[in-house]
Amino acid sequence: MLNNDFQKGDRVSVRLDVTEPRGGWNNVTHADEGKLLAIKKGQFGEKAVVDFPPCRGRRWKGLLSELELCRQITIGDLVQVKTTLCGPCSHL
Numbered sequence: 001m002l003n004n005d006f007q008k009g010d011r012v013s014v015r016l017d018v019t020e021p022r023g024g025w026n027n028v029t030h031a032d033e034g035k036l037l038a039i040k041k042g043q044f045g046e047k048a049v050v051d052f053p054p055c056r057g058r059r060w061k062g063l064l065s066e067l068e069l070c071r072q073i074t075i076g077d078l079v080q081v082k083t084t085l086c087g088p089c090s091h092l
Helices: none
Strands: 011-014 034-042 045-051 060-063 067-069
Touching: none
Parallel strands: none
Antiparallel strands: 011 034, 011 067, 034 045, 045 060
16 A cells, blocks of 8 residues: 555655655755655555656655655745845746
C-alpha cells in the first residue's frame, strides 16, 4: 500500500536528516523544493520521482521516506522575501 501522506503533485524537499539519498543528490540540496511526479513500490521501500529545478529536466529518484512535504503558504502567513529578488513578479 502506498504512503497516504504524499500525493502526486505535492511540493516536497529532501529531509534535513538525510545525508546521502539512495539515488544520489543530482545537484539537489535540502533547500530545493520539487513537484512529486510519481510514487512506486520498490525493493527498499516506496520510490519517489520528483521534478526538482536543479535537475534541469532530468527526474530525481529516491526513496519516499527521504522526503518531506513543503509547507504551503496561505493568506495571513508572515513571510520573508529572498534577498536575491530584484523586484516584484507580475507573471502570477
